[in-house]
Amino acid sequence: MARQTLAFYEPGHFHAALTLRLANPRISNNVHLYAAPGPDRDKFPALIGASNPTSWVVETPSDGDSAAQLEALLSDGISTMVVLAGKNNSKMTTIARLTAAGIHCLGDKPWVTSLDALPALQAATPSPSSATGLAMDIMTTKYDVVAKLRREIVRDDSLFGCFRADDDLPSIEIGSVHHLAKLVNGSSLQWPTWYYNVGVQGNGLVDVYLTFAVIHTQLCLYLLSVLCRVTILHVDYLIRWTLHLTWWIKYSGFWRMSSCCESNLLQRVAAVTWPDMTRGNMHEACVAA
Numbered sequence: 001m002a003r004q005t006l007a008f009y010e011p012g013h014f015h016a017a018l019t020l021r022l023a024n025p026r027i028s029n030n031v032h033l034y035a036a037p038g039p040d041r042d043k044f045p046a047l048i049g050a051s052n053p054t055s056w057v058v059e060t061p062s063d064g065d066s067a068a069q070l071e072a073l074l075s076d077g078i079s080t081m082v083v084l085a086g087k088n089n090s091k092m093t094t095i096a097r098l099t100a101a102g103i104h105c106l107g108d109k110p111w112v113t114s115l116d117a118l119p120a121l122q123a124a125t126p127s128p129s130s131a132t133g134l135a136m137d138i139m140t141t142k143y144d145v146v147a148k149l150r151r152e153i154v155r156d157d158s159l160f161g162c163f164r165a166d167d168d169l170p171s172i173e174i175g176s177v178h179h180l181a182k183l184v185n186g187s188s189l190q191w192p193t194w195y196y197n198v199g200v201q202g203n204g205l206v207d208v209y210l211t212f213a214v215i216h217t218q219l220c221l222y223l224l225s226v227l228c229r230v231t232i233l234h235v236d237y238l239i240r241w242t243l244h245l246t247w248w249i250k251y252s253g254f255w256r257m258s259s260c261c262e263s264n265l266l267q268r269v270a271a272v273t274w275p276d277m278t279r280g281n282m283h284e285a286c287v288a289a
Contacts, residue, residue: 004028005027005030011033011044013192032061034061035066041060081105082106085138091107111137
């Protein structure tokens with residue numbers, strides 16, 4: 001069987017490098033990087049090396065800005081699959097262009113950060129019989145063996161029981177905590193500057209809730225194969241992250257930035273009530289060995 005060739009387009013988020021933590025005999029060790037010159041492109045090989053220092057060889061077959069890199073990726077015919085983990089506001093449009101060209105996409109969450117991206121979402125997810133590339137997510141763990149076993153346990157009423165339905169009391173509670181200062185492969189992570197722009201990254205509602213919470217709840221209810229009605233009962237946005245960064249060289253004082261990255265929601269899915277909470281902390285907790 002011929003080995004597939006994997007490409008990465010503008011991999012500004014560290015999730016891109018984490019997809020290469022393990023070698024895959026069906027994928028060539030030579031991966032192709034399509035990214036404009038700059039910090040995101042420069043850091044990517046180092047992140048790969050920290051994840052898996054021996055297996056992967058990064059090649060950069062093209063030059064130019066982001067638009068030129070995308071055109072090269074579409075036209076040179078080198079890669080059969082592309083990983084997208086970077087700026088979210090343009091991700092869905094990029095996925096639609098790549099799949100229309102027959103290139104499969106592995107996309108980091110979130111795909112959609114505004115209503116403007118919905119036409120591209122529809123274009124990138126046609127019927128299975130369409131002769132286009134496939135688009136799949138890489139961050140919801142629904143393909144994980146443990147997640148599949150959990151779904152089977154929950155599905156068995158004799159083992160797990162039934163969810164409380166038609167009741168205001170919650171049957172499922174889901175929470176998610178993200179951190180600004182964190183370690184990846186033992187090293188401090190430096191976020192790209194655009195990560196703090198909710199117009200690019202997306203706020204806490206679309207970045208976390210619409211990806212993890214909805215999908216995991218529907219997986220627990222085993223509803224991904226059917227259409228179900230989601231009723232939002234209450235939404236409460238919180239703005240709690242206030243960063244104080246000191247400019248030691250040129251400036252004195254502080255630069256303050258607020259980021260809308262948290263939310264509380266109470267909703268009902270298929271007659272089952274469940275709350276969701278997304279939270280953001282500055283530092284990950286240190287656990288002693």
